[in-house]
Amino acid sequence: MPSDTLALGAGIPAPTTEAPWARRALMLAAFGFLALFLALPLASVFTEAFRQGPAAWLAALTEPDALAAMRLTLTVTAIAVPANVVFGVAAAWAIAKFEFRGKALLISLIDLPFSVSPVISGLVYVLLFGSGSLIGPWLAHHGVEILFAVPGIVLATIFVTFPFVARELIPLMQDQGTTEEEAALSLGASGWQTFRRVTLPNIRWGLLYGVLLCTARAMGEFGAVSVVSGHIRGETNTMPLHVEILYNEYNFVAAFAVASLLACLALVTLTVKTLLEIRYGAALAATRKH
Amino acid sequence: MGTPAPAVRAPVWRFRKPGIIPGFRLAMTVTLVWLVVMILVPLSGIFFQSASLGWEKFAALAMDRRTLAALGISFSSAFIAALVNLVFGTLVAWVLVRYRFPGRRVVDALVDLPFALPTAVAGIALTALYAPNGWVGGLLEPLGIRISYTQAGIVLALIFVGLPFVVRTVQPVMEEIDKEVEEASATLGAGRFQTVARVLLPSLTPALLTGFALALARGVGEYGSVIFIAGNIPYASEIAPLLIVIRLEEFNYPAATAIAAMMLAISFSMLLLINWVQARSRKRYGHAV
Amino acid sequence: MDVTLRKIAKEFGSTAALHELSLDIRSGELIALLGPSGSGKTTLLRLIAGLETPSAGTVMFGEEDAARRPVQDRRVGFVFQHYALFRHMTVLENVSFGLSVRPRASRPTASETRRRALELLDFVQLPGLGGRYPAQLSGGQRQRVALARALAIEPRVLLLDEPFGALDAQVRRDLRRWLREVHDRTGHTTIFVTHDQEEAMELADRVVVMSQGRIEQVGTPDEIHDAPASAFVHGFIGESVKLPVEIGQGIIRHAGRPLGLRAHGRGASTLYFRPHEISRIVSPGEGLSGTVVSYRRVGGLRRVELALGPDDGERVEIDIPAGEQVSTGDTITFRPTNWRLYPEPAADEGHRPLEVKYA
Numbered sequence: 001m002p003s004d005t006l007a008l009g010a011g012i013p014a015p016t017t018e019a020p021w022a023r024r025a026l027m028l029a030a031f032g033f034l035a036l037f038l039a040l041p042l043a044s045v046f047t048e049a050f051r052q053g054p055a056a057w058l059a060a061l062t063e064p065d066a067l068a069a070m071r072l073t074l075t076v077t078a079i080a081v082p083a084n085v086v087f088g089v090a091a092a093w094a095i096a097k098f099e100f101r102g103k104a105l106l107i108s109l110i111d112l113p114f115s116v117s118p119v120i121s122g123l124v125y126v127l128l129f130g131s132g133s134l135i136g137p138w139l140a141h142h143g144v145e146i147l148f149a150v151p152g153i154v155l156a157t158i159f160v161t162f163p164f165v166a167r168e169l170i171p172l173m174q175d176q177g178t179t180e181e182e183a184a185l186s187l188g189a190s191g192w193q194t195f196r197r198v199t200l201p202n203i204r205w206g207l208l209y210g211v212l213l214c215t216a217r218a219m220g221e222f223g224a225v226s227v228v229s230g231h232i233r234g235e236t237n238t239m240p241l242h243v244e245i246l247y248n249e250y251n252f253v254a255a256f257a258v259a260s261l262l263a264c265l266a267l268v269t270l271t272v273k274t275l276l277e278i279r280y281g282a283a284l285a286a287t288r289k290h
Numbered sequence: 291m292g293t294p295a296p297a298v299r300a301p302v303w304r305f306r307k308p309g310i311i312p313g314f315r316l317a318m319t320v321t322l323v324w325l326v327v328m329i330l331v332p333l334s335g336i337f338f339q340s341a342s343l344g345w346e347k348f349a350a351l352a353m354d355r356r357t358l359a360a361l362g363i364s365f366s367s368a369f370i371a372a373l374v375n376l377v378f379g380t381l382v383a384w385v386l387v388r389y390r391f392p393g394r395r396v397v398d399a400l401v402d403l404p405f406a407l408p409t410a411v412a413g414i415a416l417t418a419l420y421a422p423n424g425w426v427g428g429l430l431e432p433l434g435i436r437i438s439y440t441q442a443g444i445v446l447a448l449i450f451v452g453l454p455f456v457v458r459t460v461q462p463v464m465e466e467i468d469k470e471v472e473e474a475s476a477t478l479g480a481g482r483f484q485t486v487a488r489v490l491l492p493s494l495t496p497a498l499l500t501g502f503a504l505a506l507a508r509g510v511g512e513y514g515s516v517i518f519i520a521g522n523i524p525y526a527s528e529i530a531p532l533l534i535v536i537r538l539e540e541f542n543y544p545a546a547t548a549i550a551a552m553m554l555a556i557s558f559s560m561l562l563l564i565n566w567v568q569a570r571s572r573k574r575y576g577h578a579v
Numbered sequence: 580m581d582v583t584l585r586k587i588a589k590e591f592g593s594t595a596a597l598h599e600l601s602l603d604i605r606s607g608e609l610i611a612l613l614g615p616s617g618s619g620k621t622t623l624l625r626l627i628a629g630l631e632t633p634s635a636g637t638v639m640f641g642e643e644d645a646a647r648r649p650v651q652d653r654r655v656g657f658v659f660q661h662y663a664l665f666r667h668m669t670v671l672e673n674v675s676f677g678l679s680v681r682p683r684a685s686r687p688t689a690s691e692t693r694r695r696a697l698e699l700l701d702f703v704q705l706p707g708l709g710g711r712y713p714a715q716l717s718g719g720q721r722q723r724v725a726l727a728r729a730l731a732i733e734p735r736v737l738l739l740d741e742p743f744g745a746l747d748a749q750v751r752r753d754l755r756r757w758l759r760e761v762h763d764r765t766g767h768t769t770i771f772v773t774h775d776q777e778e779a780m781e782l783a784d785r786v787v788v789m790s791q792g793r794i795e796q797v798g799t800p801d802e803i804h805d806a807p808a809s810a811f812v813h814g815f816i817g818e819s820v821k822l823p824v825e826i827g828q829g830i831i832r833h834a835g836r837p838l839g840l841r842a843h844g845r846g847a848s849t850l851y852f853r854p855h856e857i858s859r860i861v862s863p864g865e866g867l868s869g870t871v872v873s874y875r876r877v878g879g880l881r882r883v884e885l886a887l888g889p890d891d892g893e894r895v896e897i898d899i900p901a902g903e904q905v906s907t908g909d910t911i912t913f914r915p916t917n918w919r920l921y922p923e924p925a926a927d928e929g930h931r932p933l934e935v936k937y938a
Contacts, residue, residue: 015629015650016476017388017482018486019482023389026389027389027391030381033381033382034400034401036426037449037450037453038403038404039400040419040425040426041416041419042407044415044419044424044425045411086320087320087321087324087325090316090317090320091317091320091321091324091325094318095321097311097313097314098307098311100305100307100314100318101305106321108565109325109330110325112333115558115560115561116511116554116557117510117513117530117534117553117557118409118513119511119534119550120511120534120550123534123538123546123547123550124332124333124336126538126543126546127332127335127336127543128335155332158328159328159329159332162328178309178311182311185310185312191313194311213405213406216405217405220411222409222513223409223513223531226514227534227535227538239408240409241410243408243410244410247518252418255414259411259414262407262410262411263411263415266406267406269406270400270402270403271399273406274399470659470660470661471663473630473659474657474659474664474665474728475676476630476649476651477628477653477729478676479651479654479680479681479732480651480676481651484680488676488680492667493666495667574712575667575712575714
């Protein structure tokens with residue numbers, strides 16, 4: 001029998017891991033990649049934002065157009081997220097708790113906005129409500145503004161954030177099955193009581209998780225909103241659009257100042273998400289698996 | 291008592307299997323109305339608009355040189371970026387799943403940054419970083435490497451947005467690899483490299499393919515993070531979504547629609563492909579991705 | 580291939596999974612490692628395979644110290660509890676795997692590999708299933724594939740971890756008999772881990788009974804059953820009755836009453852016997868006497884539960900012929916015909932019986 005394995009030295013490598021040098025090399029490559037593509041860009045947002053000191057940063061954020069952009073972003077989010085929560089819970093209830101024909105198709109349709117370019121998500125509303133469409137002239141005649149106004153921005157935002165809540169809840173509720181609901185019903189609870197006192201507590205962390213991702217996307221959406229907004233300063237500019245305008249005007253410090261606020265939002269999202277995963281990892285396991 | 295036993299009936303076609311849980315009609319109505327009003331009706335506009343153009347006009351618009359160039363740039367950049375993510379995303383997932391090191395949670399959370407960071411922010415940050423006067427771009431400039439305002443810049447931005455798709459698809463599957471399988475491979479005489487290459491990675495193939503396809507689909511449609519760094523030079527670094535925006539600004543709705551229709555057709559084909567891969571792997575290996 | 584373990588110990592962190600133990604396994608033997616969960620039997624198996632490294636001691640394969648060899652070079656055929664088949668490979672690819680990862684110099688040609696894999700599939704009675712994927716097989720079939728895969732590398736030792744643990748009762752019995760046949764035909768030194776005493780006793784040439792990281796006894800099934808070396812083995816294998824007794828002046832008493840059994844020494848001890856190894860014929864004033872509390876039919880015998888004292892006395896179960904009728908409240912007097920004494924658990928140091936006596 002060959003005895004070349006004697007040359008392995010003191011330790012025999014454990015059968016299910018790599019040699020220490022390989023491990024170090026792999027980690028180094030992974031960290032290098034993440035630093036170059038994720039950490040450095042994030043860091044650069046903040047350095048650029050504070051390039052001219054905190055005063056300039058604050059000035060850029062408190063300027064009226066910036067404040068208007070923040071207000072609009074919050075308004076849009078406040079409408080789009082609850083709308084998609086209602087939809088998401090209803091869709092998850094129907095899909096997870098019942099067996100019916102065409103379920104797979106329904107799930108695919110809900111996922112549809114994920115595979116549509118944000119620009120196309122905006123375009124569909126331009127085609128629907130624009131001057132060339134069937135209802136466009138009618139709307140214009142009655143003075144209803146949808147395109148290049150707040151309603152259009154809300155619609156486009158709902159479109160792109162459409163699947164987020166449902167996507168988190170469906171696997172979670174499918175995993176939980178229907179036995180607890182059946183037990184509650186057999187104990188005399190009404191349908192609504194069953195939902196509120198049995199289902200909702202079981203899915204609350206998944207729901208929160210979905211709301212979180214939905215909110216982050218709603219506040220940060222750029223492409224779709226850009227197409228339908230019309231870019232009217234102080235009126236139809238959301239924060240990401242405001243960043244673009246400032247940047248294109250070569251007002252980099254102001255652009256990055258607003259961007260830094262959005263980046264903070266992203267960091268908060270990631271932190272809450274991570275905390276949720278640490279605390280309620282087991283309850284979210286099904287969600288993480290999809 | 292007196293009622294005769296019901297005769298065995300032929301199976302009835304039912305939309306849903308009967309059960310005692312209430313609320314199906316309400317939930318289903320909300321779901322379908324919302325889906326139709328918010329998604330299907332608007333999306334069908336693309337289809338109707340394209341159809342109303344007539345085949346010849348549509349073909350002329352879709353086969354326009356600049357359109358084809360933009361589609362080519364979008365797909366080739368997304369493909370390259372997805373390939374890079376396939377390699378490095380798998381590597382990152384491996385390091386996160388297999389190794390324990392301080393700050394692992396932070397690194398794990400950071401992977402989701404592209405999901406959480408608005409694309410416009412990512413776009414200007416990457417531009418600042420990789421422009422000739424940026425931190426990284428400044429280092430590359432003397433070497434004669436230009437990233438911003440070239441296709442390389444597009445690829446870079448798409449690597450950024452696509453990374454979490456690969457990591458988050460592969461990671462859970464990697465976590466569920468049974469340790470016994472690796473031990474089995476080792477007892478059969480396979481070295482570590484052979485175990486990784488012949489046992490572990492192949493068992494991840496369906497997940498890798500799905501992650502790749504998701505990153506690719508996202509990259510093809512991506513707009514916000516790309517337009518700042520790309521330079522947007524027609525035929526060189528102009529992506530298809532941007533061309534849609536340009537056509538819209540020219541009020542050339544038919545051209546915008548034609549480009550959108552092409553992109554949707556290609557994206558949906560990819561979606562079907564993913565579903566097919568998943569269905570096949572579920573049937574064969576007895577597990578989903 | 581002989582396998583010799585010398586003073587093997589294994590610690591996981593600060594907890595000892597195995598206390599210094601030694602074991603000789605002879606070439607061609609079929610050995611069972613039997614014990615409750617947490618007894619260290621699987622750890623011992625994994626140490627032999629090289630999947631774990633011992634904290635102390637040596638594992639010898641024949642004359643060779645196996646510690647120098649990583650698991651890849653040990654040539655042990657290991658059958659995992661959940662089979663660990665490669666699910667992205669067909670059955671044939673699974674079985675061929677071990678041959679195809681050999682270094683180029685010793686690797687058989689592709690056609691030779693295929694021929695041997697097919698041969699093994701015939702051997703494990705799965706001809707024609709080479710193109711299937713593991714997910715398309717039943718549990719028993721997967722078990723056979725796992726065995727074929729392990730045999731393909733021409734192992735020096737065959738190791739099986741709870742080989743029948745995940746199977747239905749009927750499949751278990753069939754596979755058990757079949758594994759014995761495979762062993763007899765191939766002649767491999769085979770070690771398997773089980774917590775099922777019936778499995779160990781039926782299948783193995785010798786049984787290693789383990790508890791809490793120690794070997795309690797090594798012996799043939801007969802030895803283990805008829806001459807348990809410790810209170811643990813007596814209690815773990817087969818049915819047993821245990822009774823606290825005192826010894827004095829050469830007589831064993833329970834609650835002051837002489838049992839008609841003799842032993843040396845003095846002090847408290849515990850008497851072990853099997854429910855069916857009793858005799859109803861006793862001298863007057865001697866033996867264990869109790870009233871029938873309940874009875875039930877167990878196979879060809881009738882199992883009777885007796886209360887030995889007036890109220891809260893000890894309860895024991897004995898077997899009497901099924902033809903014999905009893906009713907609750909009857910008094911039965913008996914004494915064990917085959918019994919053992921072990922020190923009281925508190926004084927349980929050496930696990931050795933004080934005295935063994937056959938009446």
